[in-house]
Amino acid sequence: MRKNINIVWLEDDLKAGAHKKRVNVVENILKEKGYISNFIFKKTFDEAKQALEEDNRIDFFISDFNLEQDETGLTYLDEIRKSRGYKQFVILYSNKSNSDLKKDVIDYFKLPATPNFTFSNFTFFSVSGNRLIEQNFKDAIEVILCRWDELNALRGQYMYENAELEYHLRKLCTEYPTDKPYKELVKSYFFKKLNLSNIQRSNPSCYDKLKKIKDNWLILVDRRNALAHVIEDYDSNSGYYIKSISEKQGDSFTISESNLDEERCNLLEVVDMVKKLLKIKS
Numbered sequence: 001m002r003k004n005i006n007i008v009w010l011e012d013d014l015k016a017g018a019h020k021k022r023v024n025v026v027e028n029i030l031k032e033k034g035y036i037s038n039f040i041f042k043k044t045f046d047e048a049k050q051a052l053e054e055d056n057r058i059d060f061f062i063s064d065f066n067l068e069q070d071e072t073g074l075t076y077l078d079e080i081r082k083s084r085g086y087k088q089f090v091i092l093y094s095n096k097s098n099s100d101l102k103k104d105v106i107d108y109f110k111l112p113a114t115p116n117f118t119f120s121n122f123t124f125f126s127v128s129g130n131r132l133i134e135q136n137f138k139d140a141i142e143v144i145l146c147r148w149d150e151l152n153a154l155r156g157q158y159m160y161e162n163a164e165l166e167y168h169l170r171k172l173c174t175e176y177p178t179d180k181p182y183k184e185l186v187k188s189y190f191f192k193k194l195n196l197s198n199i200q201r202s203n204p205s206c207y208d209k210l211k212k213i214k215d216n217w218l219i220l221v222d223r224r225n226a227l228a229h230v231i232e233d234y235d236s237n238s239g240y241y242i243k244s245i246s247e248k249q250g251d252s253f254t255i256s257e258s259n260l261d262e263e264r265c266n267l268l269e270v271v272d273m274v275k276k277l278l279k280i281k282s
Contacts, residue, residue: 003034003035003036004035004036004038005030005035005036005037005038005059005060006040006056006057006058006059007026007037007040007058007059008040008042008051008058008061008062009023009039009040009042009061009062010043010045010048010061010063010064010067010073011041011042011043011063011064012043012044012064012067014041014043018127022093022127023039025133025134025137026062026137026141029134029137029138029141030141033141040056045067045071045075045076048063048076048079049076049079052079052083053083057233057234058088059088059144059234060088060089060090060091060144061076061080061088061089061090061091062090062091062092062093063076063077063090063091063092063093064092064093064094065092065093065094065124066094066095066096072104072108073092073094073124074092074104074105074108076090077090077092077122088121089121089122089123089140089144090121090122090123091122091123091124091137091140092122092123092124092125093124093125093127093133093136094124094126094127094128095126096126096128097128098124098126101124101125101126102124105124123136123139123143150260151232151240151241151255151257151260152242154255154260154264154267155227157267158220158223158224158227158267159224159227161220161267161271162220162221162224164280165220165271165274165275165278166185168278168280169182169185169186169189169278170185172189172193172278173185173188173189173193176188182221183218183221183222183225186214186217186218187214187218190210190214194210196210196214212273213270213273213277216270216273217270217274219270220267220270220271222253223253226244226252227242227244227253227255228244230242230243230244230245231243231245235256237258238256238257238259239256239257239258240256240257241254241255241256241257242254242255
């Protein structure tokens with residue numbers, strides 16, 4: 001699990017005491033969660049825009065809503081979204097009231113006066129006399145970390161689903177040694193218990209269905225094993241990803257932010273096929 005969090009922070013008054021307090025708030029929130037903050041401070045819009053072209057991984061952005069130039073935090077949000085397909089979360093803050101900020105957002109995006117929409121990947125809040133500044137930052141960071149945790153949640157789901165399937169398979173195959181490896185047990189179930197070779201000769205269509213389940217199940221097992229040890233990183237094309245670490249060539253497996261939903265659906269589809277075969281009630 002990564003520990004260093006890279007944050008680009010756009011603020012035109014970096015020496016202000018209020019800014020230093022906000023930095024301290026964010027740093028402490030992340031520290032309490034076991035992360036180390038690496039702030040990349042930018043004083044001008046152009047400097048902050050240039051940061052988007054650098055190769056460093058950026059985990060999320062924080063920006064003053066109202067800068068001393070014509071550009072605003074919303075302008076920077078636009079640049080972030082256009083740059084390399086960034087989907088990272090953006091936190092905007094301002095001395096304006098929350099109602100005025102909401103009006104600015106509505107006007108900027110040319111939304112209806114009473115919009116029915118969800119702000120995507122960004123939040124904004126007032127820091128003018130607001131006692132909830134720390135809570136506002138904390139709430140936003142909770143959302144950010146929850147999204148990152150989806151990758152590891154899917155990794156955990158591979159572990160959980162395989163553990164359940166293995167448990168039911170061993171209950172079905174009590175005649176096999178208890179120390180028989182899970183992958184070998186799956187193979188034995190198809191070839192010895194179901195006599196897959198005989199089915200291939202007598203019922204080709206049934207064989208094709210069973211072989212599909214077997215092949216996909218074995219892929220599930222391999223991925224479970226591969227994901228036991230992973231590294232986490234970021235790629236500008238596919239977003240955040242976890243990649244298995246394996247000594248065997250060709251055994252590595254990667255789950256990226258860009259294919260997260262597809263990967264989860266594929267996993268559940270295979271699990272459903274296996275459960276139906278084993279007659280496991282969901």
